[in-house]
Amino acid sequence: MTKILVTGALGQIGTELAGELAARYGKSSVLISDVRKPQSFAGELEFVGLDVTNPDAIGSIIAEHGITDIFHMAAILSASGEKNPALAYRVNSDGTFNILEEARKAGVRKVMIPSTIGVFGAETPRINTPDITVLRPTTMYGITKVNAELLALYYRDRYALDVRGLRFPGIISYLTPPSAGTTDYAVDIFYHAVQGKDYQCYLKKDTALPMMYMPDALHSLVKLFEAKGDKLRHCLEYNVSAYSFTPEEIYGEIREVYPEFRITYEPDFRQKIAETWPASLDSHFAREDWGFAPEYDLKHTVQDMIQNLRKILVHQ
Numbered sequence: 165m166t167k168i169l170v171t172g173a174l175g176q177i178g179t180e181l182a183g184e185l186a187a188r189y190g191k192s193s194v195l196i197s198d199v200r201k202p203q204s205f206a207g208e209l210e211f212v213g214l215d216v217t218n219p220d221a222i223g224s225i226i227a228e229h230g231i232t233d234i235f236h237m238a239a240i241l242s243a244s245g246e247k248n249p250a251l252a253y254r255v256n257s258d259g260t261f262n263i264l265e266e267a268r269k270a271g272v273r274k275v276m277i278p279s280t281i282g283v284f285g286a287e288t289p290r291i292n293t294p295d296i297t298v299l300r301p302t303t304m305y306g307i308t309k310v311n312a313e314l315l316a317l318y319y320r321d322r323y324a325l326d327v328r329g330l331r332f333p334g335i336i337s338y339l340t341p342p343s344a345g346t347t348d349y350a351v352d353i354f355y356h357a358v359q360g361k362d363y364q365c366y367l368k369k370d371t372a373l374p375m376m377y378m379p380d381a382l383h384s385l386v387k388l389f390e391a392k393g394d395k396l397r398h399c400l401e402y403n404v405s406a407y408s409f410t411p412e413e414i415y416g417e418i419r420e421v422y423p424e425f426r427i428t429y430e431p432d433f434r435q436k437i438a439e440t441w442p443a444s445l446d447s448h449f450a451r452e453d454w455g456f457a458p459e460y461d462l463k464h465t466v467q468d469m470i471q472n473l474r475k476i477l478v479h480q
């Protein structure tokens with residue numbers, strides 16, 4: 165019997181991940197949780213309030229619901245983390261420690277923890293960045309995520325806890341708006357284009373970053389979850405991305421559909437963060453070890469985003 169706890173399940177990725185897991189393993193196999201209360205949750209999945217900074221609450225939920233596996237999605241992302249570094253530290257570092265420790269004590273089978281390109285820093289090679297390289301981030305988000313990667317290795321090696329994860333690039337999606345990351349412009353730009361509004365971008369026009377469309381992000385997580393453990397050479401250090409682009413390049417793709425669409429550039433503090441992140445990633449370990457194979461290229465992502473956002477925004 166499988167019972168998966170998803171933390172941070174009301175976030176950009178958690179919302180869609182919960183639906184994907186329910187479709188795959190059955191609705192009764194998924195328990196969603198978040199520190200926030202759901203406003204309206206269309207997925208009809210069982211919800212429980214959970215603040216991951218509270219270890220006792222995690223332990224009780226694991227015991228009461230017979231949790232076998234955890235997808236730990238609760239986090240404070242890069243831009244929010246710079247506004248409130250102490251909160252980012254508590255949620256990302258203490259929260260991840262609590263999840264690992266409670267999972268170990270309860271004998272949970274597998275813990276999935278997404279990491280991020282935010283673990284890299286200005287001294288990391290920016291092009292085709294390898295999995296194992298210099299990790300000296302300058303944001304609190306990046307620092308706490310390096311901590312999470314090292315904690316995961318510690319729990320795997322010291323306690324044989326099966327901890328798995330991957331380093332997501334910017335994730336493009338239309339269902340749940342992103343919270344406050346540095347790559348969010350790649351989602352906001354679509355909302356503006358589809359609503360017929362001009363867009364002011366907070367990054368410079370030539371800032372290339374790696375990205376991926378949500379369906380590929382979800383399939384990657386599930387694929388890694390189901391992969392044979394003896395094939396995995398890494399713990400959370402799997403780089404994954406489908407493509408890289410600059411704001412000017414995605415603007416060009418969107419203008420193929422909306423020729424009237426206009427963009428201006430007004431870089432803010434997020435430009436500095438983006439400049440310390442890779443422009444492209446080497447994902448060969450993920451491909452070889454667990455079959456990472458994204459299906460959406462940039463053109464298909466743009467077409468699908470626009471089609472779906474048109475449907476959603478028309479009904480609002």
Ligand SMILES: NC(=O)c1ccc[n+]([C@@H]2O[C@H](COP(=O)([O-])OP(=O)(O)OC[C@H]3O[C@@H](n4cnc5c(N)ncnc54)[C@H](O)[C@@H]3O)[C@@H](O)[C@H]2O)c1
Binds near residue numbers: 176214241
């Ligand atoms: N979205 C991206 O582009 C992206 C890129 C790289 C990595 N990631 C990683 O993927 C994971 C999920 O990211 P996301 O984009 O869904 O983030 P998000 O900010 O959209 O969602 C995070 C969720 O965590 C919840 N949360 C915050 N504090 C909490 C606490 N104390 N206890 C419980 N829940 C709490 C929030 O309410 C929110 O619903 C994170 O680990 C993030 O680092 C995301």
